Amino acid sequence: MRFWVITLAAAVGIGATAALGCWQLDRAAQKQALAAAIEARGEQPPLGAAALQQALQQTPAADLVHRPVALQGRWLGAHTIYLDNRQMHGRPGFFVLTPLALDGPTPAVVLVQRGWIARNFQDRTALAPVDTPAGPVAVSGRLALAPARLYEMAPGADPVSETSPIRQNLDVARFRAQTGLPLLAMSVVQTGADSEGLQRDWPRIDAGVDKHYGYAFQWFGISLLMAVLYVWFQLFRRFIRPRQQPGA
Structure with a gap:
């Protein structure tokens, strides 16, 4: 009975941590898409005053950022x-x-x-x-x-x-x-060079993709560790490794 309880707990833990790793990879993909959209937006021709007012009337503000x-x-x-x-x-x-x-x-x-x-x-x-x-x-x-x-x-x-x-x-x-x-x-x-007594070294736009890859690595690492520990303690030591004979 104890073996099956441990097996169920290990399966749940391995599946949950693997799912969290996949979720972080999905978040990284979303952030990459956002970074690509921001970069593409930044390469568009600059808007003048009239074009800016027209764009604000036709496009949500969030789609005009950058x-x-x-x-x-x-x-x-x-x-x-x-x-x-x-x-x-x-x-x-x-x-x-x-x-x-x-x-x-x-x-x-x-x-x-x-x-x-x-x-x-x-x-x-x-x-x-x-x-x-x-x-x-x-x-x-x-x-x-x-x-x-x-x-x-x-x-x-x-x-x-x-x-x-x-x-x-x-x-x-x-x-x-x-x-x-x-x-x-x-x-x-x-933007542009410093002038008028002002500095304009604004922080670089970072979508935070590397952070999600780091989290995914951690979750997959935990999932792998749980799988290795389960195999070692519940399978290898119990069924695979021959039991030592008394008096051997």
Whole structure:
């Protein structure tokens, strides 16, 4: 009876861990497909202001992420936001976001993640100078969703943080209501060489495929180990290896 209980437990364990390994391989395949789609998207021709507005009306925002853009307009420097506790190369600082009023017959504004500046450890409110030209500018970059949010104890509980240029997070809908700007549904991550006092060495886009291969290797390894231990202790030692004769 004990033998059959152990056999059933081993079969369940081996099957479950093997299934988890297959699931991780499937996740890796999905991530590879996503990475290929992102790469293909990034190789498409850049969207101008008019084409961007049209694309946002016809295509879900998630399907436009990482699409390149080449925009002309004017910075709305009075509405610049500094997102705190953002890192670049492991150094804490601020992501600088400024709305860009797009050139074109239809009024539209896009929020541009312009780059990163280091923080002043003696005075958090002392911001490094950022050059924001008043005249027409050309901005190249890629489309992105709203800036990633960091953990907050109570989002929106501090009214000062909702009006200060230095913020932990940015609620785009609330920012649109505060400023009255006709903000588009997506933001732009500005690319290119460092300029205007900003660094733009953004992290490389990583789909995380290697992580899933690592998990799959671990699950298949556990499955194989369970199979080897079962064969050794329940089959080889019990049935295959000849039993030692008494007095031998």
